Amino acid sequence: MHISASSRQRGALAVLAMPAVLFTAMMVVFPILYTIWLSFRTAPLGHATQFVGFANYAQLADSPQFWNSIKVSLTLYVISLAMQLTGGTYLALLLFQAKRMPAILRSILISPFMVPPVVVGMMFLIILDPSLGAANWVLSLFGIAPSAWLASPEWVIPTVALIDTWQWMPFVALIVLGGLQSLPPSVYEAAKIDGAPPRLVFWRITLPLLLPTLATAAILRTVDLLRFFDIIYVTTQGGPLNASDTLNIYGFHIGFELFQFGYASALAMTLTAMVFGVVLALNRLRRAIDW
Amino acid sequence: MSVIAQLVIVAAGILFPIIWMVSSSFKSSADVTAYPPTFLFRPTLENYTRLLQTTPFFSYARNSLIESGSSTLIGLLLGVPAAYAASITRSSWPALVTLSARMAPGTLFLIPWYIVFRDLGMVGTYGALILTQAAITLPIVIWVLLPAFDAIPRSILEAAGVDGCGTLRSLWRVALPLVSSGLVIATILAFVFSWNYFLFALVLSDENTKPLVVAAFNYIGEGSTDWGGLMAAATLIALPPLVLAIAVQRWLVAGLTLGAVKG
Known part of the structure; x- marks a missing residue:
């Protein structure tokens, strides 16, 4: 009797999950398989697709623009992640020491990552405008020469990293704050009794204990940073001179401006493999340093 | 520097781009293109009316x-x-x-x-x-x-x-x-x-x-x-x-x- 009830319940639960399963199969799994299939074919507009083996991938490996995109994506990733993890940890320590978080402060912290990325791009376009922007005016107050910011091939990636850090550093800080709040207080008390200076407590106790939380924050940011698109598409479209042509921007250009779907699929697969690879590596790291 | 002072500075940095966007939306076309940037200005709704009308x-x-x-x-x-x-x-x-x-x-x-x-x-x-x-x-x-x-x-x-x-x-x-x-x-x-x-x-x-x-x-x-x-x-x-x-x-x-x- 009991068994038949639970198997009936199992059936009911399967029915509950079914619509989401069907939707996922149709909108997520099928497109992934289709893209894998397309990546081995040419798909010229208006013609039937044709099997070409690994030609698309070989074309990628031979394309200087592809390697440029890899370099741009990784540079942006490393600079942004470093800024967001150090800045986020610093801000989290401040919040932790302040003990309480007034609603107004929390509102300010969540605002940047709730603003649409397109709007973030627009607001920084005006601030960073080389001729009338507020950023160059602030630099001039300190006697620093104006920068072309997004219009400069050398500075465009650090500038985009700065914009992304503005948007996501508070998010990282809130995650790290959660990590700080869950640390056992007994460790601090022991350190205090031993008379350890605060700097030493941070480097020897707090930071090592925080590493798993930092790895989690790094994973969440990795996923967004490696496929960076919106802010760059809005501000520079990959320019100047391909200096901000990330893999996703390059892939979009190939797919939806040149309509080379086969080649674009190979690119999308490569980018996906990169994201999964880095995330898996970070996840393994996080397990290894978990305490 | 005290914790509170540092927090205020960081919060101001986070808030600045948003405030700049909102305040620029209330600037006349002369004020919004002025250099050095204007901080005090006579607010106008003309950008909003033009946006919604055109x-x-x-x-x-x-x-x-x-x-x-x-x-x-x-x-x-x-x-x-x-x-x-x-x-x-x-x-x-x-x-x-x-x-x-x-x-x-x-x-x-x-x-x-x-x-x-x-x-x-x-x-x-x-x-x-x-x-x-x-x-x-x-x-x-x-x-x-x-x-x-x-x-x-x-x-x-x-x-x-x-x-x-x-x-x-x-x-x-x-x-x-x-x-x-x-x-x-x-x-x-x-x-x-x-x-x-x-x-x-x-x-x-x-x-x-x-x-x-x-x-x-x-x-x-x-x-x-x-x-x-x-x-x-x-x-x-x-x-x-x-x-x-x-x-x-x-x-x-x-x-x-x-x-x-x-x-």
Whole structure:
């Protein structure tokens, strides 16, 4: 009797999950398989697709623009992640020491990552405008020469990293704050009794204990940073001179401006493999340093 | 420097770009292009009136509402029962699929979607936009609600079963009220992320179905000299997500990070 009830319940639960399963199969799994299939074919507009083996991938490996995109994506990733993890940890320590978080402060912290990325791009376009922007005016107050910011091939990636850090550093800080709040207080008390200076407590106790939380924050940011698109598409479209042509921007250009779907699929697969690879590596790291 | 002073400086740095956007939207065209930048100025509504009168801003806003609202609804209708079933049976595939959908780059989905929707003659329709945005909202709903359902003591659900509640009734009458705050967060996050999502609509919308974020991008291209109008549009587009997020701020951060931090 009991068994038949639970198997009936199992059936009911399967029915509950079914619509989401069907939707996922149709909108997520099928497109992934289709893209894998397309990546081995040419798909010229208006013609039937044709099997070409690994030609698309070989074309990628031979394309200087592809390697440029890899370099741009990784540079942006490393600079942004470093800024967001150090800045986020610093801000989290401040919040932790302040003990309480007034609603107004929390509102300010969540605002940047709730603003649409397109709007973030627009607001920084005006601030960073080389001729009338507020950023160059602030630099001039300190006697620093104006920068072309997004219009400069050398500075465009650090500038985009700065914009992304503005948007996501508070998010990282809130995650790290959660990590700080869950640390056992007994460790601090022991350190205090031993008379350890605060700097030493941070480097020897707090930071090592925080590493798993930092790895989690790094994973969440990795996923967004490696496929960076919106802010760059809005501000520079990959320019100047391909200096901000990330893999996703390059892939979009190939797919939806040149309509080379086969080649674009190979690119999308490569980018996906990169994201999964880095995330898996970070996840393994996080397990290894978990305490 | 004291902790409070440092916090004030950081908060000011975070707030500055937003304040600059809003204040620029109230500047006359002379003030907004002045150098050095003007901090004190006579505010004007002319950018807003010009934006609303010379562009179909309201119809773009309606498109955004239709697309984000419908995709949020689909995300909830599919995601709530799925998260509940996954929580009861302790199966891990929904979390895995959710995670993969969140990790894959948008272009991976967009190429096949575009081809299929083009062949079906659906490019530029609300249907295509709502379906693709639901691929954003469904993972968010599952992501937020799975841990919320997991937190319900099993004894409560078993008691409901003993009382003769069917599975659907247990979900509706017993489990859902217990995760009501999670439900609010899931709804708001799904709506905000769908409202903000740019890439799919960039390719799949046309002039009649274009949401605000895509329209805003076109404004940049069309009139980069009209900074005031651009900032008025940016302010109006950012307003709904900001208001919603600030209204539920206390739970929002937990909702965004719970699945990740708990693991």
